Amino acid sequence: MSRYLLRRLVGVAVTLLVASMVVYLSVFLAPGSPEQVLFGSRPPSPEVQAQVRHAMGLDQNVFVRYFDWLGNVLTGNLGTSLINQQPVTSLLGHPATVTLSLVAYAALLILVVGFGSGLLAALRPGWVDTTVTAVTSVATAVPAFVASGLLISLFAVRLGWFPAYGLADGFGGWVRGLTLPAVALAVISSGMLSRVMRASARQELASEHVVTARMRGIGSARMVRSHVVRNAAGPVVTVAGLQVAGLVAGAVVVEQAFGLSGLGQLLITSVEQKDFPVVQAVALIVVAAFVLLNLAADLIVAALDPRVRAAVSG
Amino acid sequence: MSRTRLGLSGWIAVTVLTLLVAMAIFAPLITQHDPNTGDLLATHAGPSAAHWLGTDGTGRDNFSRLVYGARTSLLGPTLIIALSLLVGVPLSLLSAWRGGSVAFVINRVFDVLFSIPGLLLGILMVATFGAGLRSAVVALAIAYLPYVGRLSSAAAERERRLPYVQALSVQGHGATRINIRHMLPNLAPLLAGQATVAFAYALLDLAALSFLGLAVQPPQADWGVLVNDHDAIYQGHPIGVVSAAVMIVATVLSLFVLGSKISGEER
Amino acid sequence: MSEPCTPTDDVVVEVEHLVKCYGTGPVVVDDVSFQVRRGRTTALVGESGAGKSTIGAILSGLASATSGRAVVCGEDRSVAARSARDRSRRGRQLQLVPQDPYTTLDPTQRVGAALLEAAALRGVPRDQRPARVAELLDLVGLGEAHADLVPRSLSGGQRQRVAIARALATRPEVLVLDEAVSALDVSVQAQVLNVLNRLQRDLGTAYLFVTHDLGVVRQIAHDVVVLRAGQVVEAGTVDAVLGDPQHEYTQLLLASTPRPGWVPVAR
Numbered sequence: 001m002s003r004y005l006l007r008r009l010v011g012v013a014v015t016l017l018v019a020s021m022v023v024y025l026s027v028f029l030a031p032g033s034p035e036q037v038l039f040g041s042r043p044p045s046p047e048v049q050a051q052v053r054h055a056m057g058l059d060q061n062v063f064v065r066y067f068d069w070l071g072n073v074l075t076g077n078l079g080t081s082l083i084n085q086q087p088v089t090s091l092l093g094h095p096a097t098v099t100l101s102l103v104a105y106a107a108l109l110i111l112v113v114g115f116g117s118g119l120l121a122a123l124r125p126g127w128v129d130t131t132v133t134a135v136t137s138v139a140t141a142v143p144a145f146v147a148s149g150l151l152i153s154l155f156a157v158r159l160g161w162f163p164a165y166g167l168a169d170g171f172g173g174w175v176r177g178l179t180l181p182a183v184a185l186a187v188i189s190s191g192m193l194s195r196v197m198r199a200s201a202r203q204e205l206a207s208e209h210v211v212t213a214r215m216r217g218i219g220s221a222r223m224v225r226s227h228v229v230r231n232a233a234g235p236v237v238t239v240a241g242l243q244v245a246g247l248v249a250g251a252v253v254v255e256q257a258f259g260l261s262g263l264g265q266l267l268i269t270s271v272e273q274k275d276f277p278v279v280q281a282v283a284l285i286v287v288a289a290f291v292l293l294n295l296a297a298d299l300i301v302a303a304l305d306p307r308v309r310a311a312v313s314g
Numbered sequence: 315m316s317r318t319r320l321g322l323s324g325w326i327a328v329t330v331l332t333l334l335v336a337m338a339i340f341a342p343l344i345t346q347h348d349p350n351t352g353d354l355l356a357t358h359a360g361p362s363a364a365h366w367l368g369t370d371g372t373g374r375d376n377f378s379r380l381v382y383g384a385r386t387s388l389l390g391p392t393l394i395i396a397l398s399l400l401v402g403v404p405l406s407l408l409s410a411w412r413g414g415s416v417a418f419v420i421n422r423v424f425d426v427l428f429s430i431p432g433l434l435l436g437i438l439m440v441a442t443f444g445a446g447l448r449s450a451v452v453a454l455a456i457a458y459l460p461y462v463g464r465l466s467s468a469a470a471e472r473e474r475r476l477p478y479v480q481a482l483s484v485q486g487h488g489a490t491r492i493n494i495r496h497m498l499p500n501l502a503p504l505l506a507g508q509a510t511v512a513f514a515y516a517l518l519d520l521a522a523l524s525f526l527g528l529a530v531q532p533p534q535a536d537w538g539v540l541v542n543d544h545d546a547i548y549q550g551h552p553i554g555v556v557s558a559a560v561m562i563v564a565t566v567l568s569l570f571v572l573g574s575k576i577s578g579e580e581r
Numbered sequence: 582m583s584e585p586c587t588p589t590d591d592v593v594v595e596v597e598h599l600v601k602c603y604g605t606g607p608v609v610v611d612d613v614s615f616q617v618r619r620g621r622t623t624a625l626v627g628e629s630g631a632g633k634s635t636i637g638a639i640l641s642g643l644a645s646a647t648s649g650r651a652v653v654c655g656e657d658r659s660v661a662a663r664s665a666r667d668r669s670r671r672g673r674q675l676q677l678v679p680q681d682p683y684t685t686l687d688p689t690q691r692v693g694a695a696l697l698e699a700a701a702l703r704g705v706p707r708d709q710r711p712a713r714v715a716e717l718l719d720l721v722g723l724g725e726a727h728a729d730l731v732p733r734s735l736s737g738g739q740r741q742r743v744a745i746a747r748a749l750a751t752r753p754e755v756l757v758l759d760e761a762v763s764a765l766d767v768s769v770q771a772q773v774l775n776v777l778n779r780l781q782r783d784l785g786t787a788y789l790f791v792t793h794d795l796g797v798v799r800q801i802a803h804d805v806v807v808l809r810a811g812q813v814v815e816a817g818t819v820d821a822v823l824g825d826p827q828h829e830y831t832q833l834l835l836a837s838t839p840r841p842g843w844v845p846v847a848r
C-alpha cells in the first residue's frame with residue numbers, strides 16, 4: 001500500500017509540475033506582453049518601458065521566469081495583480097470561499113442524489129427503476145449552463161423562491177443564493193453517478209456471494225449494507241471523484257450565470273483584463289484541485305476495496 | 315449495422331441526429347427569417363404563425379436563430395473530435411505498437427493534458443489567442459486528446475496482442491501496414507462509439523465556452539450563445555432559451571445513446 | 582529477388598540445444614536439437630503440452646528462446662527480429678500456419694484481400710495477383726466465391742485452408758504447419774497433403790509438420806522427432822522410428838494410434 005501511495009504521489013507531483021509549466025507558459029504565448037497591460041493605451045518612452053520590464057523581470061529568459069514564479073508559488077507568493085497592484089493572494093480569499101462553498105454544496109447533492117437514486121433503482125426493479133433510469137439518463141445530458149438558465153427562469157424569475165443573482169449576507173443568504181447554482185452544477189454529475197451506482201449495484205446483487213448470502217438468510221437491509229455497497233464502491237468512487245473534481249472547473253460557468261464572485265468569475269474577468277498573474281494563479285488552483293481530488297478518490301478506492309488493495313500492494 | 319443492433323432507442327437517436335444535420339445544412343430553406351436582423355417593433359413577441367418560437371429582445375426570430383445555431387453547434391464539435399482523433403489515434407497506435415519508453419512518454423503527455431480540465435484549457439487558450447471559435451476548437455481538441463488517446467491506446471494494446479496481428483507480423487508485413495490496414499479497421503467500431511460520446515461532451519464544452527462569451531461570438535447564432543440570453547430570462551421570456559436548451563439536451567442524449575449502441579454496450 | 586537461402590544449403594532449419602521457459606515458469610522446451618532439410622518434411626509429434634507449438638513460435642519469431650539456437654537459412658532466430666527488413670526477409674524464409682484457425686485471420690479482411698496482400702509480400706506484380714489468388718484458393722480446395730467472404734462466414738477447416746494458402750502465397754523456403762490438417766475431414770486432409778507434397782516436389786519447400794496423428798506422419802513426413810515434456814525422446818527417419826520404435830513412449834503412441842485406415846497418398 002505504501003509503495004502504491006508513494007508511486008501515486010510522485011506521479012501527481014510530476015503531473016502538477018508539468019501542468020504548472022503549461023499554465024505558466026501558455027500565457028506567455030499571448031500576443032502583447034504583460035507590461036503593455038500596465039501601460040494601457042498610453043505607452044511611455046522606450047527607456048521607461050525597459051525599466052519597467054527590468055523591474056518585472058520580463059527581460060529574462062522565460063524558463064528563468066518560470067522557475068522564479070514556481071519558487072514563489074511554493075512559498076505562497078502568487079505574484080501581484082497587473083490591474084490593481086495588490087498581491088494575488090489577497091484577491092483570492094473571498095472568491096475561494098464562494099467557490100469552495102458552491103462546490104461543496106454541489107458535491108453533497110451529487111453524492112446524496114447520485115448514490116441514493118442509483119441504489120434505489122438497483123433495488124427496486126420495475127417502474128421505480130424505469131423512472132429513475134429515464135430521469136437520470138436525461139440528466140446526464142443537461143449541462144450546468146443549460147440548467148442555470150432553466151432554473152433561473154423557473155425558480156427565480158417566475159416563482160421568486162430564490163435570488164437570481166449574487167449572494168445575500170449571512171449563512172441563510174448564502175444557502176439560498178447557492179442553492180440554484182449548486183443544483184445546476186450537480187445535475188449532470190448526479191445523473192452520471194446514479195447510472196454507475198445502479199450498474200455496479202445490480203452487478204453485485206447478481207453476484208455469487210450476494211446470492212449465497214440471500215440463501216443463508218442474511219436480511220436484505222444488512223445485505224445491502226455489507227456486501228453490495230462495499231463491493232460496488234470501486235467504480236462508483238472513481239466516477240464520483242472524477243465528477244467532483246470536475247466541479248471546480250464547471251463552477252466557472254455557474255458563477256458567471258448566477259453572478260457569484262467566485263474563482264471562476266475572477267478567472268473570466270482576469271482573462272478579459274489580461275491580468276496574467278491572476279489568470280495563472282487561478283488556473284493553477286483549479287488544476288491542483290482537480291488532480292488532488294482525483295488522487296483522493298483513487299486512494300479511497302484502494303482503501304475500500306480489498307481486491308484493489310491486494311492488487312496494488314502486490 | 316443492422317436494425318436489431320441499434321434497437322428502438324438507437325433508431326430514434328439516429329433519426330434525431332439526421333434531422334439536426336439536415337436542419338443545419340438546409341437552414342435557409344427551413345426558415346425565411348434572417349437570424350441576425352431583428353424587427354425592433356416586435357421584441358420579445360410570443361409564438362405566432364410568422365415567428366414560431368417568438369422573437370428575442372432585439373426582435374430576431376428565435377426559430378431561425380435556433381436553426382442557424384445548429385451550424386456552429388455541430389460544426390465546432392466535429393472539428394474538435396476530428397482533430398483529436400487525427401492526433402490521438404496515431405499516437406495511441408504508436409504507443410501500443412512500440413510500448414516501452416515511447417508508450418511511457420505518450421502516456422505521461424496524456425496524463426498531463428488530462429489533469430487540465432477542458433473548460434480551463436479553453437479559457438487559457440482564449441486568454442492567449444483571443445476569444446473566438448478557432449481558439450476554442452483548438453483548445454478543446456487538445457483537451458480531448460487524452461480521452462481519445464487513453465481509451466484507444468488501451469484498445470490498441472489489446473488488439474496488438476491478438477494472434478492475427480502476430481501472424482501478420484510473422485508473415486513479414488511492415489508495422490505501418492499492419493496498423494493502418496488491419497488494426498485500424500478492427501478498432502474502428504470502438505473508436506466510432508467513443509468518438510460519438512466524445513462529440514457530445516465536446517458540444518457541451520464548446521457551448522459552455524460560447525456561453526461564457528469565449529467561443530462563438532454574439533450576434534452569431536449558436537445554441538450556447540442562445541442559452542445565455544440573460545435579458546430574455548430576467549424579463550420572463552425564456553422561450554428562446556428553453557428551446558435552445560431542448561436542442562442541446564436532445565442532441566447530447568441522442569449522441570450518448572448512439573455512441574453506446576455503436577460500441578456495443580447497454581444503455 | 583534474391584533467394585533467402587543459397588541453393589547449396591541443405592539444412593534449412595537447425596535447432597540446437599533449444600531451451601524455453603515462459604517467464605519464471607517451468608522449462609517447456611528442454612535442450613531440443615533437430616534439423617529440417619531442403620525438400621524434406623520433419624514431423625514433430627508428441628502429446629499435448631509437449632512444447633511443439635512453442636518450438637514453432639520460436640522458429641517464426643513469435644517467442645524468443647531462453648537459450649540455445651534456432652537457425653533458419655543460416656540466420657539465428659533465438660533473437661527477435663527488430664527491423665521491418667529483418668521481418669520481411671524472415672517472412673520469405675519461413676512461414677507459420679498457426680494451430681488455432683479461429684484467431685489467425687484478420688476478422689475484418691476478406692479472404693481474397695488477405696491472399697492478395699500475402700502475394701504482394703512476395704513481389705507478385707499487381708496484374709498477376711488476382712490469378713495467383715485464384716490459384717491459391719484452388720490449391721487448398723476453396724472456390725473463387727470464398728474470396729469475398731470474411732473469416733466469420735467460414736468453417737474452422739476452411740479458415741485453416743485460408744491460413745495455409747496465405748502461407749503458401751509467399752513461397753517460403755520453410756513452412757511450419759502446427760496441427761494444420763487436424764481440423765480437416767479426411768478427404769480434404771488428403772487433398773491438402775497432396776498439395777503440400779506436390780509443392781515440395783516442385784519447389785523444394787521444407788516442412789516442419791506438427792501433429793499428433795501418426796497416420797498423417799506416415800503420409801507426409803520423411804523424418805520424425807518425438808517430443809515428450811519438452812524433451813526429444815526419439816528421432817530419425819519415419820521408417821526407422823515408426824517401424825522399430827526404441828523408446829517406450831513412442832511405442833505407447835503407436836499403440837494408441839488406430840493403425841491403417843489412412844488414405845494412401847501419392848508421393
Ligand SMILES: Nc1ncnc2c1ncn2[C@@H]1O[C@H](COP(=O)(O)OP(=O)(O)OP(=O)(O)O)[C@@H](O)[C@H]1O
Pocket residue numbers: 603606609627628629630631632633634635636680
Ligand atoms: N504464452 C505462454 N505462456 C506461458 N506458458 C505457456 C505459453 N504457451 C505455452 N505455454 C506452456 O508451455 C507448455 C507447452 O505448450 P505448447 O503450446 O508448446 O504445447 P503443444 O505441444 O503445442 O501442445 P498441444 O498439442 O496441446 O498444442 C504448456 O505447458 C503450456 O502451458
Ligand SMILES: [Mg+2]
Pocket residue numbers: 633634635680759
Ligand atoms: Mg500446440
